[in-house]
Amino acid sequence: MSAVDETRQAGSPPEGAQDAILSTSGVTKVFGGLVAVEDVSFVIPRSRIVSIIGPNGAGKTTFFNMLTGLYKPTFGRIDFDGRDITGRRPDRIMALGVARTFQNIRLFATMSAVENVMVGQHARMKAGLFGSILRTPRVRKEEERVTAKAREELTYVGLSEDVHDQMSVNLSYGDQRRLEIARALSSDPKLLLLDEPTAGMNPQESKALTDFMRKLRDERGVSILLIEHDMQVVMEVSEHITVLDHGTKIAEGSPQEVRQNRRVIEAYLGKQAERDHAGRDQAERG
């Protein structure tokens, strides 16, 4: 814990904790006997790009899943936009304005790109069972609006018109990533969670994505939380970084601060001095 305190004193605390879009306090997740995430508190300021990094198995995705409601935190509290969302259902959290993408792309494979994005707007639609059967003028209008919006979002993320009606599984890898972002964006989220969005991308594509993230933040005021392994992307785009290791927060601060933090370097590269003494211990952790 001391390292965390050090960083806080040395660097800038997360600016304006009162103006946070999302804040967690003491969030812990236990699977059976395994503590996947332990006592993590952090804050995402409004309209900022914030990253979570950490070695494999550090609990990043588990933490993500708690933020989006797929997991219920064992302890702790999550506040979004002034509301306690701890343990709420995923669709409710989505409706409040938290949208996400997945580490391994999870599109609705046999639906077209447009249909995928239309599902993303589910929470923003009203049509019920009987309205849909009778196709009332209101439902018809809503369908038109949602379809138009879906195409708009697809164009916004850079998918050309000729793939809009193709089945999502037939799209190229990069287009599938973009489609996932379009699907998440279509619900007009206040906070967008991206789980390793540049995985499998070449440097040019990664660059295009980081530019896109900035554009998104500037044009729409969306806050972005990023899980990422590509350090170049993380350091370039993030305004604030939180580092997890073995489920606990070991550091946070600006990219510059995190880069120089001793514990972060240890987590990634191993402990130089203690290697001889605790070699076996380290091997087990890795």
Next chain:
Amino acid sequence: MPRPKTDQKTLLTAAIAVPLIVIFTSQLLDMSMGMALILGVLILLRLLFADNRAITIGIMVALLVWAVYLPLAHEENSEFLGIAVLILAYSVMALGLNIIVGYAGLLDLGYVAFFALGALTAGWFMSGFYAEAGKGGNGISALVSDPAASLPGIHLNFVLVAILAIIICAVAGMIIGLPTLRLRGDYIAIVTLAFGEIIGRIVINGDELHYKDVPLLGGPLEDLFGTGANFSAGRQGITPIDKIDFPGIEPFKSLDLRPWFWTALVLVLIVLFVNYRLRDSRLGRAWIALREDEVAAASMGVPLVKTKLLAYATGAAFGGMAGVFLASLLNTVNADQFQFFFSIFILAMVILGGLGSIEGVLVGAATLVYLNFKFIPDVNAKPREWFNLDLDMSELSSAIYGFLLVMMMILRPEGLIPERRRKLELTEGVGVGATTGVGAAESDVYEARA
């Protein structure tokens, strides 16, 4: 003049399918040759002009006119009409199950429960079963003509009973759906299978269930249904059931199948309409999303509980509706009808035709009804005549279904007329790797949060 589609695949399909349909309907189903040929021509045009919206709509209207005229081309109690009425009634069931299994991907092996409840609703409200009901045992009736109106028991109009059955089954569907919400795949199948059996048992033992023993509601229920009223007639069955009866025209007769055919046709059209409308709606997309990837669907704002329960309720409602019709047609509500085999029979129609494919399910229903009610009885009768054998082939019907399904799985796993999504999934091996594979790998960390 729009040009017909002339790519090889379409021509090949047309060349094989159209003569087959004509032969099947005219020779095996005993449809009149003229009507069979018209059907063949309409289907040929449908295949060739699939891209043209105006022509497709024209063909659909022509098909409807053809279907309405069909009974007039046959004798009023011909064997063909008997089979045709059954095909339509079972189509309603299969299209209902298609919503649960085909759209939402919830494998339901207990669909017989809704047939049972629908038929039982007919037994309660369209027969003399509650002989003590009404003031002084005079019976209760609504919108029915004589003689039903003046007989003891409860005699309501078919439409009213159908609406009651829809409500009862929709509620039952949701209740049965509740315990499956946290389950996936095969586990859902087991739970629904059990519920199908439970409902069957309750109907068989229902003669011991007296309304007067119901806590709190016992008094009012007894007042409504008459003293000593019970839940069902048990093994004895409830018979006769009122024939369908609309004010202004005389009640349907067992020997004139034409009005039955038209009524069943209207039911099918209602279900078709609902199926088509729901498929391209917010709810339909949510169902397909759920089928593809539950975790992603929930994360995209699809409420799992509500969406699944709506699928169960909608599917169950149609099962109930068809149940009322069949009870009235068959003139009995017999607990022996409510067997596990019935669920499989309907499910086989959906799978044979193509999961999620509306046209396919209709073809599947026609094929299996023909097999079950004509082919197997014929095959059963013929060798006995020829060889003077005492051999009961009806015992073999399960084997014939099994054989048919195995052949389907090998030759055409996507069904006779596959839904475009399924076709893609099975022929190109997509979706499986992209969704289910990943889902399986991650399922150990995913908490099923219903």
